[in-house]
Amino acid sequence: MSWLVLIVSGVLETVWAAALSASRGFSRLQPSLLFLVSLALSMGGLAYALRDIPIGTGYVVWVGIGxxxxxxxGMVALGDPVSAARIVCLVLIIAGVIGLKLLH
Structure with a gap:
């Protein structure tokens, strides 16, 4: 159960990061509220998962997913640059996260 909560919390990290950007410095109410709720749920889930998962592994998996x-x-919805080098770097992060999970 802890791993599932950790994965969901990592996805929520993506939600709060996107909402933070969309809030335009907290000048827009709905994205600001989404940021606060998703941040609280993400952190709460991380705290829950770290009861059973070592902090180094749990934190890296959480950050990696986020x-x-x-x-x-950013690349799909916001027009951030896409290049082969950026994709390779993201694949390396995924490989590191999977490696830590397998070594747990």
Missing amino acids: AIGTAGY
């Missing part, structure tokens, strides 16, 4: 999700969202 980083990959946020970068992917």
Whole structure:
């Protein structure tokens, strides 16, 4: 159960990062509220998962999911640059996250 909560919390990290950007410095109410709710749920889920998962593994998996999700969202929805080098770097992050999970 802890791994599932950790994965969902990592996805919520992507949500709060995107909402933070959309809030335009907290000047827009709905994205600002989405940011606050998703941040609280993401952190709460991380705290829950770390009861059973070592902090180093759990935190890296959480950040990795959030980083990959946020970068992917930026490239797909916001027009962030897409290049082979950027994709390779994201694949390396995924490989590291999977490696840590397998070594857990």
